[in-house]
């Protein structure tokens with residue numbers, strides 16, 4: 001009996017697959033340096049955990065409103081007003097089971113079969129698959145290493161067609177760490193407005209900017225605000241990846257549709273997680289600042305060390321917790337591409353990285369520095385040894 005044609009075309013997330021392979025090896029007692037993590041290595045702050053425990057103790061363990069508790073949607077609205085210059089009523093915000101879920105809902109609400117969504121490369125692996133799940137087509141626009149992998153409006157414009165429904169933006173970016181500046185965002189906003197295209201702005205790494213500033217594209221004027229859906233969540237900001245809270249804010253008609261859709265699919269995200277995130281938003285931001293300061297130090301360390309690991313070269317990203325070094329000069333002697341480089345590195349040096357090909361960035365690998373400085377030093381020492389043995 002044949003199964004769903006649509007789902008048979010969807011591949012498992014390669015980042016999760018490599019992470020679990022590295023974890024399997026570790027569980028077997030192999031000393032693996034794991035650079036594949038897509039989550040901060042800090043603990044969720046205690047005051048957030050406390051709010052969750054209080055929710056359980058007080059019996060806050062039942063369904064909530066499907067698009068999220070009204071108080072939480074109001075708290076997100078307040079955060080957007082104060083931090084992002086965006087004014088939405090709570091009714092235009094839907095809370096879901098993680099940013100990934102929010103993005104899925106947004107694409108489902110926007111896209112029809114045959115529509116195109118422009119995705120800058122290198123890109124986070126789930127965008128293309130989620131677009132395909134709408135029977136729509138991801139259309140890729142390349143960025144260049146010499147520009148710090150920042151999307152240029154002029155490159156984007158060339159990919160716009162009569163079928164373009166939306167542009168996906170991810171700043172700061174996973175996997176490159178690129179941050180798009182205000183000037184370029186203004187140009188991108190003009191292209192979206194002139195062509196009647198939506199913008200889906202994934203801002204999940206907004207607090208992890210080390211140079212420049214984070215700008216929400218929707219804040220750049222009424223016209224772009226009316227066609228932007230901003231996606232964000234608890235995972236990276238508060239080290240809450242396991243709690244599964246994400247949200248989207250955007251035009252009333254789109255958000256109403258998403259709320260209806262969610263009411264028939266997952267209903268509300270976990271009531272306890274919502275209470276925890278409410279406490280996070282109403283609480284102090286010092287854990288975010290501490291985490292950012294620590295990530296900045298680690299970024300500086302890993303970039304310096306990687307540039308000593310010749311022939312690897314690594315530009316300094318402005319945000320997120322990933323570097324995307326160029327390993328193309330290492331693709332010799334039986335190593336054909338970033339996938340075989342990553343395999344060999346895991347087998348021979350016990351260092352796990354994600355091949356750039358998974359993100360549409362062949363010739364690179366993604367290294368997450370969501371790990372201790374000692375782990376960074378140890379992993380890069382092993383990479384240096386690995387390269388020396390091969391040269």
Ligand SMILES: Cc1ncc(COP(=O)(O)O)c(C=O)c1O
Nearest residue numbers: 038098099100124174233235246
């Ligand atoms: C760019 C980007 N967007 C969205 C997400 C989704 O995060 P979550 O579903 O945990 O909120 C991730 C997670 O790795 C990500 O890297």
